[in-house]
Amino acid sequence: MKFKDIIGGISRSESVKDVYISLFSILLALIIGAFLIFLIGSSPLQAFTVMFDGAFGSVSNIANTLTKTIPLIFTGLAVAVAFRCGLFNIGAEGQLYLGAFFSVLTALKFSFLPAFILLPVAILGGIISGMIWGGIPGFLKAQFGTHEVVVTVMMNYIGINITSYLVNYPFKAEGWVAQTDIIPTAAILPKLIPKTQLSAGLIVAVIAALAVYFLLWKTDIGYEIRAVGENPTTAESGGINIKKNISLAMAISGGLAALAGVTQSLGVYERFIDGFSPGYGFTGIAVAVLGRNHPLGVILTALLFGALETGALKMDRVTEISNDLVIVIQGLVILFVAAPEIIRSILKRRESQ
């Protein structure tokens, strides 16, 4: 397979430039992060060394990094698919909560099923709920022209509140904590490395990335979705049904986002816990933007962010720097990638010197 094919049919020079912009954005954000660490009065070198060690220093650290990577791959893919159709899905957070809850509920209610069917059925239950929750904003956009950004923002709060209600009242387990009962063993995603939290969710994530690549660049459905994203007017005159593709892209996006919650619940917590996500849906936006809305870019960026977050936990313990510094770096990366002109002007200045 040629490089051009891997990056999905975009012209080679364009995508190489895109990769440069992403790499430079990371570099700039890290430099500013280092400067902040310096201002706080610590050693940036020591902080980054500790972070690297925390992310990759041992088998269990690597397992932790990969565990954090899984939900980010899913939310990154979710945002990327919507982006490819010209849509902005800020609703991944709400979608992943619904996915998480309904996969757990399915696992609990269908526990009579044979063991080997239960897990796929539970995953499917989660995906369907996410597809519905993501499909609604798509449908509203297609039918009434309601802006998907606003609708998905609203639906985040509604979705999180719905699952919070369900786990606080009808499906609350005995005890003080707002969580469901533990799911049957057959519905738990098997562990890849024993005594760590790393589950087979990683394999599901990689399969999902391959599936998204195949869907977008190797099928007619994907061709239509991308055509709508690139130029709706041309797509329509070419006979493509815009309304159908908008609803479909958002539903697929919602299903992918749901998997972030599904793999957390079935792979890590083994139940649904109220308010479990630290904002995977929002970080997913950063992952998609930095990964250039390409499955390969999404996997690499998710890995980077997973490593940063895992490493930051150790930095928080060892140094006086808060692990939230990583969120600053993520925010900066988004801003730089959002404004590629900044990077271009820096690169241009360097060339002219």
Add this chain to the structure above:
Amino acid sequence: MEIFNVLNFDLIPLTLRLAVPIALAAIGGTLSERSGIINIGLEGMMLTGAFGAVYGSFLTGSPWFGVIFACLAGLIIGSIHAVLTIKYKANQVVTGVGINILAMGFTTTMIKVIWGKEGMSGEVNNLSDVSIPILKEIPLIDWLFTDQSPLTYFMLIVVILSWYILFKTNIGLNLRAIGDHPRAARISGINVTKYRYTCVMLSGLLAGLGGAFLSLVQNSLFVQNMTAGRGYMALAANIFGGWNPLGSFVASLIFSFAQAIRFNMIGYNIPDQFIQSLPYILTLAVLVGAGRKTRAPEALGEIDE
């Protein structure tokens, strides 16, 4: 009658109080979006303002310096959004999301740097309420002049002033023209860029002040992520209110009423989650139902040339 236990007179002052931060940020959103720049970053701008307010009060001991710090913090983060979206033509939604994430990370990191604590700052001097002599004796509206925050009056002034400017002056006429037809506005000699910078920076300032109300009036400290979605609620209020300051204010009152009655609902069997969702469900209903009547500025989100 049970209903009288839920709806009593105390709700009115409480509703107004809870509406202040949302209304300030919502009008900020109205200004920014009327100039054609989408502002999803209100949440982060509010959070930065809340942090700046506490830091200013902590440094100087004076809550009024806190308010000034909040304004400055809002202006700074507002100008980041302005420069990226106007000068560098960055995607406005992505930039807004980036600002929210940056603000969240930065404020939480700085809590640990400044106060050496996790998740919340130390206590600082807060902004006290005022009562206005004579006016506070007038029956029926006495509550409006008794134990109110100065920022509440400021918010009311902002509502009226921004409405007046937007719909009764040439400046407002120009601004509305920019939001709908930026190219035509430019050709007719309006300095579109200047209007945009001013509006986006003002939206940061107003959201920052809203944040100051949360940290220095409703509290006397900064808590990690203390805006808890109020910036998004302000965005919703701006849309619900039809990109009109008066509408934004009324929408903020409706949303804060939903928050206020929660305090009286304790003991009834309505789960909190439903009441919390109410503002968002209302906004969705308005968007879908009356979507064609309340319309966004036509060129919202498009930077030409």
